Amino acid sequence: MGYSGPNRDEAxxxxxxxxxxxxxxxxxxxxxxxxxxxxxxxxxGGFSPEPADQGVWTVYITVIDVDGATDKARAAGARILSEPTDVPGVGRIAVINDPCGARIAMVTYESMQK
Known part of the structure; x- marks a missing residue:
């Protein structure tokens, strides 16, 4: 049986x-x-296999500059779900919906920060 829902282990x-x-x-x-x-x-990168409303899930993409990428995403028509924020032990993260509605978390990991 294939992956059919929010079961993390199956994903x-x-x-x-x-x-x-x-x-x-x-x-x-x-x-x-x-x-x-x-x-x-x-x-x-990483992913969150727990679907949110309307069956979406979050893909985590590594970027060099979360703040800059968020500004570019906003200018290109993305909806910002979570402004850039620091997550201790992980790095700096922002979450967006791209213009097509895909949810993406952009991450600059602590090890990448100067």
């Missing part, structure tokens, strides 16, 4: 099997965690 198995991703748990400020995607032991 992790699906992406490990289909994409052959190496995944790790990324701790969140609230004590929960989301799956992080590794390439050669380097964290490059």
């Amino acid at each position: 992790v198995k699906f992406y490990r099997d289909v994409m052959e991703w190496t995944l790790t748990d990324l701790p969140m400020k609230d004590g929960s965690s989301v799956p992080g995607i590794l390439v050669e032991d380097e964290l490059i």
Whole structure:
């Protein structure tokens, strides 16, 4: 049976099997965690397989400058769901809906910050 809903374990198995991703748990400020995607032991992104209203989920994309990317997204027609904010132990994150409605979290990890 394939992935059909918000079951985190099923989503992790699906992406490990289909994409052959190496995944790790990324701790969140609230004590929960989301799956992080590794390439050669380097964290490059993550995802939240718990669908929100209307069945969307959040993809985490690594960017060099969250604040700059948020400004560019806003200018290009994105709706800003969460302005750039610092998340201790993770980095700086902003969440947007792109002009087509996809939810994306842009992240600059602490290890990338100067």
